[in-house]
Amino acid sequence: MDDEIRERVEREAEVNALFNALKHDSDAQVGAIMGPLMGENPEFREHGDQIAGVVAPVVGRVNGLSNAEKRERLEELDPEAVAELDADEEEDDQILPDLPNADEYDQIRMRLAPNPNGPWHLGNARMPAVIGTYKDLYDGWMLCRFDDTDPETKRPDLDAYDAILDAIDYLGFEPDEVVRASDRMETYYDHARDLVDLGGAYTCSCEAGEFSDMKNSGEACPHREKDVETVREEFEGMVDGEYESGEMVLRVRTDIDHKNPALRDFVAFRMIDTPHPREEAADYRAWPMLDFQSGIDDHLLGITHIVRGIDLQDSAKKQRFVYDYFGWEYPEVVHWGKIQIDAYDVKMSTSTIKSLVESGDLDGWDDPRAPTLASVKRRGIQGQAVVDAIVELGTSTSDVDLAMSTVYAKNRELVDDEADRRFLVREGAEIPVEGGPDAAHPPLHPDHEDRGNRDIPVSDAVRIELEDVPDVGDRVWLKGYGPVRYTDPVDGDPAFEFTDDDIDAVREEDVPVVHWVPASESVPVTLRTMEGDVSGFAEPGFHDYDPDDVVQFERIGFARVDSVPEAPDEEHVAYFAHP
Numbered sequence: 001m002d003d004e005i006r007e008r009v010e011r012e013a014e015v016n017a018l019f020n021a022l023k024h025d026s027d028a029q030v031g032a033i034m035g036p037l038m039g040e041n042p043e044f045r046e047h048g049d050q051i052a053g054v055v056a057p058v059v060g061r062v063n064g065l066s067n068a069e070k071r072e073r074l075e076e077l078d079p080e081a082v083a084e085l086d087a088d089e090e091e092d093d094q095i096l097p098d099l100p101n102a103d104e105y106d107q108i109r110m111r112l113a114p115n116p117n118g119p120w121h122l123g124n125a126r127m128p129a130v131i132g133t134y135k136d137l138y139d140g141w142m143l144c145r146f147d148d149t150d151p152e153t154k155r156p157d158l159d160a161y162d163a164i165l166d167a168i169d170y171l172g173f174e175p176d177e178v179v180r181a182s183d184r185m186e187t188y189y190d191h192a193r194d195l196v197d198l199g200g201a202y203t204c205s206c207e208a209g210e211f212s213d214m215k216n217s218g219e220a221c222p223h224r225e226k227d228v229e230t231v232r233e234e235f236e237g238m239v240d241g242e243y244e245s246g247e248m249v250l251r252v253r254t255d256i257d258h259k260n261p262a263l264r265d266f267v268a269f270r271m272i273d274t275p276h277p278r279e280e281a282a283d284y285r286a287w288p289m290l291d292f293q294s295g296i297d298d299h300l301l302g303i304t305h306i307v308r309g310i311d312l313q314d315s316a317k318k319q320r321f322v323y324d325y326f327g328w329e330y331p332e333v334v335h336w337g338k339i340q341i342d343a344y345d346v347k348m349s350t351s352t353i354k355s356l357v358e359s360g361d362l363d364g365w366d367d368p369r370a371p372t373l374a375s376v377k378r379r380g381i382q383g384q385a386v387v388d389a390i391v392e393l394g395t396s397t398s399d400v401d402l403a404m405s406t407v408y409a410k411n412r413e414l415v416d417d418e419a420d421r422r423f424l425v426r427e428g429a430e431i432p433v434e435g436g437p438d439a440a441h442p443p444l445h446p447d448h449e450d451r452g453n454r455d456i457p458v459s460d461a462v463r464i465e466l467e468d469v470p471d472v473g474d475r476v477w478l479k480g481y482g483p484v485r486y487t488d489p490v491d492g493d494p495a496f497e498f499t500d501d502d503i504d505a506v507r508e509e510d511v512p513v514v515h516w517v518p519a520s521e522s523v524p525v526t527l528r529t530m531e532g533d534v535s536g537f538a539e540p541g542f543h544d545y546d547p548d549d550v551v552q553f554e555r556i557g558f559a560r561v562d563s564v565p566e567a568p569d570e571e572h573v574a575y576f577a578h579p
Contacts, residue, residue, distance in 0.1 A: 108140030132173035144175035182281035200325035203234035295319035380560025385411035408578035426536040428463035436498030442480025461519035
């Protein structure tokens with residue numbers, strides 16, 4: 001590869017890296033730009049085995065720039081690329097598809113319907129993210145209804161009610177009304193009585209397996225033709241707790257020949273012996289099934305639009321039978337596919353996470369390894385970043401994957417401008433420094449000179465990360481301080497000798513820029529990450545922060561300050577957010 005081709009490769013690689021980094025608001029990756037680079041420049045292909053080696057240092061230099069510097073450089077190299085970025089941002093204004101028949105309603109009324117069997121994992125965030133966004137788009141109304149009418153199989157967790165409301169608040173939304181279904185039992189009983197009087201329900205004492213066989217063969221249950229008086233009497237017996245679990249149910253009379261066996265005479269109420277954990281609901285034994293309870297509530301509370309998983313299509317079909325008996329109009333329905341999230345080893349399941357917390361394998365619901373909202377909140381990821389990433393997935397009926405890298409990119413947009421820069425060294429090597437200034441004064445933020453500079457004493461030695469220790473005779477640039485050469489004299493200790501090189505050594509001679517902390521005045525830090533705890537030392541100014549402050553540890557990533565001790569030499573704790 002001659003010099004002319006090399007210069008062209010470097011220029012095109014820089015344009016592609018700048019565009020890629022700005023478009024995705026993250027570091028450019030060599031692999032991500034190689035395809036476009038080679039596709040747009042066929043003449044580079046004969047040098048394919050050398051291209052990556054030329055591209056890699058260019059990408060490294062681009063990733064060392066601030067966003068403002070990246071944009072300025074791209075404007076200089078390719079103004080049309082900047083215009084394309086701006087156009088893409090304008091096209092992204094349409095957030096979600098329009099709700100069906102929205103203009104036919106005076107007010108859009110939607111509901112969150114969480115089961116309070118535990119705090120929320122990240123998948124649960126999709127419901128408030130999308131419904132809350134629709135509420136804002138239509139200036140609508142939003143209900144949070146706790147569907148807590150299963151005190152046995154999905155037993156409510158008394159702490160989860162408040163934890164879920166806190167999660168909704170963290171995501172940036174506030175319900176207009178909050179109700180607990182377990183407070184509305186008399187309402188469900190009244191509607192069940194009305195349904196019985198309308199001939200729409202009957203009591204059944206068939207053994208579950210026996211009824212299933214009859215249902216699947218299209219054979220009517222022998223109890224189906226009971227007179228209304230008997231059904232009413234037996235249902236009152238259910239309400240009074242006269243039957244044991246499994247002894248009696250109330251079924252909705254549908255079509256025994258329906259092509260979908262799941263819709264044939266489904267259960268509306270069953271007996272449960274296990275008391276509800278809420279004292280106010282502990283005496284009830286006849287509990288509504290979710291499809292009955294939810295259907296009644298959606299009508300009585302004026303819900304106009306329901307968003308639910310496509311796996312719950314049968315729920316709407318069941319509820320329509322009840323609505324037809326009462327002469328009600330069914331709400332509009334939007335179905336979506338399942339959501340999956342990468343980056344976690346722990347399964348996104350409330351029961352799984354609860355089990356791991358109870359066994360001590362996770363430190364709590366806010367353990368960095370847990371795929372929960374409590375966890376990302378403690379890591380310093382803003383709720384708005386989660387919402388923005390989820391809303392972009394839309395409401396497709398296909399299954400979707402939420403990449404945590406997208407959440408991180410959204411959060412970076414929110415926190416980058418406010419986050420001070422600081423140094424943190426992990427697994428450090430202590431090296432004396434000879435010559436040079438007594439202190440360094442790097443900026444608190446590279447894009448905001450008005451915030452001033454940090455004062456980092458050098459004293460007699462610095463600590464740098466082991467992977468940054470150069471070979472004997474090589475130079476590194478201590479960021480914010482200057483150039484040093486690593487020496488290993490025969491009659492002395494290894495040391496950094498300050499040199500008089502200028503910044504061109506970094507730009508033209510590829511002298512690496514490394515972060516560092518003073519060996520004697522830095523503060524100990526435990527950085528909690530998804531891979532486990534990491535010990536290190538931060539520059540002295542880190543001691544001045546308060547819990548919940550967010551900083552960017554240069555060359556490492558963003559972190560939320562979790563605890564700061566009174567004495568600077570005691571352990572500080574931070575939670576790693578993302579690169």
